[in-house]
Amino acid sequence: MTTLPVRVGADRPDAGGAVGTPAPLPPKQRSRRTSFGTNQWVALAFVAPLIAYLVIFYAFPLYRNIELSLHDYTPRAFVQGNAAFVGIENYVAVFGSKTFPKALANTALFTIVSIAFQFGIGLILAVFFRNNFRLNGVLRGLFLVPWLLPLIVSASTWSSMMNSDNGVINSALAVIGVAPVNWLTSPDLVLASVIIANIWLGIPFNLVVLYSGLQNIPEDLYEAASLDGANAWQKFWRITFPLLRPVSLITILLGLIYTLKVVDIIWIMTAGGPGDSSTTLATWSYREAFGTGNPDFSPAAAVGNVLILIALIFGFIYLRIQNRTEK
Known part of the structure; x- marks a missing residue:
């Protein structure tokens, strides 16, 4: 004689349901199931x-x-x-234009030199201000002034200072017997002039970010290094620089993206001239769209997309480096 298996509790009337019906869900499980859609x-x-x-x-x-x-x-x-x-005719026209090689080279030089000096000077100042001394906060606040000023004010100030005839810089050079320099009208000097102004504008950002990163490095590491006889350079190279690497990477990436798209400081000081001596991809795009009196929006958009692509490439490079660092 064959006996059928019996499901314990599921077919018993006293287990909470009729014979052949499953037992009801506990109250907590019912509430979770009914509220799942609400949570979504x-x-x-x-x-x-x-x-x-x-x-x-x-x-x-x-x-x-x-x-x-x-x-x-x-x-x-x-x-x-x-x-x-x-x-893709607009892209063909952009890449085939005689302005493109000059604008690309100027963009690369403007970006690399600006970031190198902004980061280097910002790092030196951040390490300097890490030491507590009188007027530390006041001096750090003064270094933030370029960052707080509107860009049109900063660019106009630098343009006035570098004026060939009555600029402050040429007046100071005349005191020591140096002939006037055509900072903004010489094709050989104009790009260096706008780079100097841009470096001045970017130092405060690097200072603030790197100084914040330095605050997260434990002071015990420096004390232990001092007990081991490490000098200031060894402390920086063995402790500060390696532990500051994640902050340094994001600082350089943000500076690169910002510098690639700089228009206002160059446009106000030189408008990309003389000729194309200080024209970058960003100023070229702006000039095509708004700077000639005869807007040509499509080539301007094509140049802008090239800039976006360059920024994306460096963004992916940063993510790749970050992933390798975490591993």
Whole structure:
């Protein structure tokens, strides 16, 4: 005689249900199952502002810029919305332009030299201000002044200081017998002039970020190194620099992205001239769109997309380096 297996509790009337029906879920499990959908909506409500921000201020402008670069947008077509589709013709025109090699070289030189000096001077000042002394806070506050001033004020000030005829710099050089220098009109000196102004503007940012990173390095490490007989250089090279590497990487990346897109300081001081001597990709894009009186939006958008691509490449390089550092 064969006996059928009996499920304990599931088929008993006194177990909370009729014969052949499963027992009801415990109260806690029922509440979790019924509130799961509510939790999803709550999570989505918190994420929705971020998604909306990214779509409105990043995704849509990027899409619009790509769309502009693939059409022939004249001012009339921009208003009427009937621009002809031209594919990659604008990119071909940009890469084939005689301005492109000069603008690319100027962008590379402007970016590399600016970041090298901004980071180097900012690091030296951050290490200097790590030591407690009188007027430490006051001096750090004074170094932030270039960062707090509007860029148009800073650029106008540097343009006035570097004026060939009555600028402060040439007046100071005349005192020691040096002939006037054409800072903003000489093709050989104009790029160096705007680089100097940009370095001055970027030092406070590097100082603030690197100084904050130094505060996270334990003082015990320096005390132990002193007991072992390490000098100041050995402390910096063996302790400060390695432990500051993550902060240094993000500082350099942010500085690179910012410097790539600098327009105002160069445009106000030189407008990219004389000729194309101080023209970068960013100022070239601005000039094509707004600086000639005859806007040519499509090539300007193509140049802008090239800048975005360069920034993305360096962003991916940073992520690759960061991943290797964490491993």
